[in-house]
Amino acid sequence: MNVKSRDLGELEELCTQIRERIIDVVSRNGGHFSSTLGAVELTVAMHKVFDVQSDPFIFDVSHQCYPHKLLTNRWEEFETIRQFGGLSGFTKPKESSADYFVAGHSSTSISLAVGAAKAIRINDEQRVPVVMIGDGSMTAGMVYEALNELGDIKLPVIIILNDNEMSIAKPIGSISKYLSKILAGKFYQKLRDRIDKSIIQKLPEGANYIAKKIEESIKLITPGVIFEEMGIDYIGPIDGHNLEEIIDTLQIAKDLKKPVIVHAKTVKGKGYAIAEGQNEKWHGVGPFDVKTGEFKKKAGAKSATAVYADALSALANEHDDVVGVTAAMPSGTGIDRLMKEHPNRFWDIAIAEQHAVTSMAAMAKEGFKPYITIYSTFLQRAFDQIIHDVCIMGLPVVFAIDRAGIVGNDGETHQGAFDISYLRFLPNMILFAPRDNQSLHQAIDFSYTLDKPCAIRYPRGAFKELGYESTPFELGKSQLLKEGSSNKLFIGYGAGVSRACETEKLHEEDIAILDLRFVKPLDGKMLSALASKYDKWYVFSDSQKQGGVASAILEYVNEAKLCVNITSFEYEDHFIVHGETSKVEESLELTAKQLVEKI
Numbered sequence: 001m002n003v004k005s006r007d008l009g010e011l012e013e014l015c016t017q018i019r020e021r022i023i024d025v026v027s028r029n030g031g032h033f034s035s036t037l038g039a040v041e042l043t044v045a046m047h048k049v050f051d052v053q054s055d056p057f058i059f060d061v062s063h064q065c066y067p068h069k070l071l072t073n074r075w076e077e078f079e080t081i082r083q084f085g086g087l088s089g090f091t092k093p094k095e096s097s098a099d100y101f102v103a104g105h106s107s108t109s110i111s112l113a114v115g116a117a118k119a120i121r122i123n124d125e126q127r128v129p130v131v132m133i134g135d136g137s138m139t140a141g142m143v144y145e146a147l148n149e150l151g152d153i154k155l156p157v158i159i160i161l162n163d164n165e166m167s168i169a170k171p172i173g174s175i176s177k178y179l180s181k182i183l184a185g186k187f188y189q190k191l192r193d194r195i196d197k198s199i200i201q202k203l204p205e206g207a208n209y210i211a212k213k214i215e216e217s218i219k220l221i222t223p224g225v226i227f228e229e230m231g232i233d234y235i236g237p238i239d240g241h242n243l244e245e246i247i248d249t250l251q252i253a254k255d256l257k258k259p260v261i262v263h264a265k266t267v268k269g270k271g272y273a274i275a276e277g278q279n280e281k282w283h284g285v286g287p288f289d290v291k292t293g294e295f296k297k298k299a300g301a302k303s304a305t306a307v308y309a310d311a312l313s314a315l316a317n318e319h320d321d322v323v324g325v326t327a328a329m330p331s332g333t334g335i336d337r338l339m340k341e342h343p344n345r346f347w348d349i350a351i352a353e354q355h356a357v358t359s360m361a362a363m364a365k366e367g368f369k370p371y372i373t374i375y376s377t378f379l380q381r382a383f384d385q386i387i388h389d390v391c392i393m394g395l396p397v398v399f400a401i402d403r404a405g406i407v408g409n410d411g412e413t414h415q416g417a418f419d420i421s422y423l424r425f426l427p428n429m430i431l432f433a434p435r436d437n438q439s440l441h442q443a444i445d446f447s448y449t450l451d452k453p454c455a456i457r458y459p460r461g462a463f464k465e466l467g468y469e470s471t472p473f474e475l476g477k478s479q480l481l482k483e484g485s486s487n488k489l490f491i492g493y494g495a496g497v498s499r500a501c502e503t504e505k506l507h508e509e510d511i512a513i514l515d516l517r518f519v520k521p522l523d524g525k526m527l528s529a530l531a532s533k534y535d536k537w538y539v540f541s542d543s544q545k546q547g548g549v550a551s552a553i554l555e556y557v558n559e560a561k562l563c564v565n566i567t568s569f570e571y572e573d574h575f576i577v578h579g580e581t582s583k584v585e586e587s588l589e590l591t592a593k594q595l596v597e598k599i
C-alpha cells in the first residue's frame with residue numbers, strides 16, 4: 001500500500017479503515033487488540049516518514065504490529081491472523097520482507113536498532129532504524145543496556161515511545177511513574193500550552209524541535225531528562241493520535257541524524273470505545289461481539305493457572321514466609337489474586353524476569369520461601385540468574401512454570417517447549433510436574449517442604465481429569481497408574497500423562513501407565529522394576545525431545561544397563577508454529593489417534 005503518496009486527509013481515512021479491519025478480524029479470530037488499535041496513527045506516520053523497503057522497522061514485542069501488516073501487502077491475508085497456517089500475530093521475516101525481525105519477547109528492539117545502525121554506518125548507507133516500543137517494555141533491563149551504548153555511539157536511531165500508561169496490566173515502577181507523573185504537573189502543562197500556542201504556530205519549520213529546545217531551559221521538569229542525560233535527544237510528549245503532529249515530529253527527528261526518542265502519548269484500544277483506556281482485559285482477546293463487547297467463549301473447565309492460584313493462596317494463608325512475584329503477567333499467572341490477598345508478600349515487578357529471579361534468591365537467603373511464577377517461554381530470559389543466583393547457592397526457590405507445552409495462537413516465540421531441557425542439567429535443581437488439579441495442589445504443598453530449588457510445570461488452559469486418584473508427592477517417586485498385560489509401558493510427565501491415558505484407551509492392547517512425576521531425580525527403582533515386565537517404553541511429555549524427559553530416562557536406562565526400547569513423543573528439533581493448540585498438535589502427529597497408529 002502506498003502511504004508515501006497520500007495526503008494527510010487520505011492518511012486519516014486510512015487510519016479509520018485500518019481500525020475497522022482490525023476490529024472486524026480480531027473480533028472473529030481473537031488477538032492482541034488494544035495495543036494494536038492504539039498504535040494505528042504512529043504506524044501510519046512511520047510508513048509516511050520512513051521507507052519500509054530499506055529502513056529497519058522494529059516493533060518491540062510486536063504484538064502492536066497489525067497496522068504494519070495491513071500496510072505491507074497483507075490486507076486480505078489479515079483474515080487469517082493467528083490461525084493455523086495463517087499470518088503470525090507477531091512480526092516474522094519469513095512472512096514478509098517488511099518484517100525486520102521475529103519478536104514476541106519484550107525489550108529487544110533498541111538493541112536490534114543499535115546493531116542495525118552499526119551495520120548501516122560500516123556500509124556507509126543512509127538507512128535509519130526506527131523502533132516502536134511501549135512504556136511497559138521500557139521496564140526491562142535490556143532497554144537500558146542498549147540506550148547506554150546508543151547514547152555513546154550516537155548513531156541515527158529513531159525510537160517512538162508509545163506511552164499508553166499500560167503494560168498488560170497497570171505499569172509497575174518508577175520509570176512509568178516518571179514518564180507520566182511529571183507530565184501531569186500543572187506548571188508543566190501550562191508551559192507546554194504556552195509553547196504550543198505562541199511558538200509552534202508561528203514557526204513553521206522544525207517547530208517542535210525548537211519548542212523542545214526551549215523546554216531544555218525547564219529540563220528538570222520534563223520526562224526527557226533521563227534520556228537526554230544518557231545522550232539521546234528527546235522530543236515530546238506529542239499526541240500519538242494526531243497524525244499531522246506525529247508526521248512532523250518524526251520528520252524532524254529523522255533529519256537530526258542522531259538517536260532521538262519521540263515520546264507519544266496514546267490510548268490503548270483507541271477507536272473501540274469499550275476497550276479504550278486502562279482496560280487490561282482488552283490486551284489479548286478471544287472472539288467477541290463487536291456491538292456489545294461480550295466475549296464469545298464461555299468459561300470452560302478451571303484453568304491450571306487458577307488451580308495454582310488456589311493452591312498458592314492456601315499455602316500463603318498457612319505460612320507467613322511464602323512470598324512471590326510475577327514479571328508483568330499478574331492475571332496471566334494468577335498472581336493478581338495473591339497480590340490482593342497478601343499485598344506485602346506478592347509483587348508484580350514489571351517485565352524483569354532476571355530481576356525477579358535474583359531478587360527472590362535474596363529473599364530465600366533471608367529465610368523466605370519464594371514462588372517465582374513465570375511462563376515457560378519468558379523464564380528463558382533469566383537462565384543465568386537461575387544458575388548463578390539460585391542453583392549455585394542451592395536456595396529453596398520454587399519456579400512455578402505456567403504455559404508449559406504448546407500455547408496455541410502466539411506460536412513459536414511463546415511455546416513452552418524448552419524448560420525441562422534448560423533446567424534439567426542444573427545441579428541442585430529438582431523438577432516435577434502435576435498431571436491434574438489434585439496433583440497440582442499436592443505439588444505446591446510438596447514444594448514448600450523442599451530445601452533446594454525446584455521447578456513445577458503446568459499447561460495453558462485446563463488439565464484433563466483422568467480418574468486416577470493422586471497420591472501425595474514424595475521426592476523422586478513416580479506413581480504407577482495401571483499395570484498392563486502387554487509388553488508396553490506408557491510413561492507420562494505432567495500434562496503428557498493425559499495424552500498417555502487417551503492413547504492407551506484407543507489402543508487395542510492393555511498397556512501399563514506410569515506417571516513419572518519427577519524428571520529429576522528420576523524414580524530409578526520404579527523404572528528398573530518396570531523394565532523387567534515391559535520392554536517397549538513410550539514417553540509422553542509436552543516438551544522438547546532434545547534434553548527432555550525421554551532423554552533423562554535414556555540416560556538412566558543406559559547407566560542401569562536396562563534392556564528396553566524407548567520411543568519419545570516429545571517435540572522434534574524445530575520451532576513450533578502458531579494456531580489453535582489442537583491443530584498444532586495434529587500437525588506434530590501428537591493426537592491420541594495418531595500416536596496409536598505410530599505405536
Ligand SMILES: Cc1ncc(C[n+]2csc(CCOP(=O)(O)OP(=O)(O)O)c2C)c(N)n1
Nearest residue numbers: 035104105106134135136137166167168328
Ligand atoms: C520478556 C517478556 N516478558 C513478558 C512479556 C509479556 N508481555 C507482552 S506485551 C506486555 C506488555 C507490554 O506493554 P507495552 O510495551 O507498554 O505495550 P502495550 O501493550 O501497552 O502497547 C507484556 C508484559 C513478553 N512479551 N516478554
Ligand SMILES: CC(=O)[C@@H](O)[C@H](O)COP(=O)(O)O
Nearest residue numbers: 061063104284332403410460
Ligand atoms: C504478547 C504477549 O507476550 C502476551 O500478551 C501473551 O500473548 C499472553 O499470553 P496468554 O494469553 O497466554 O496470557
Ligand SMILES: [Mg+2]
Nearest residue numbers: 134135136166
Ligand atoms: Mg503500554
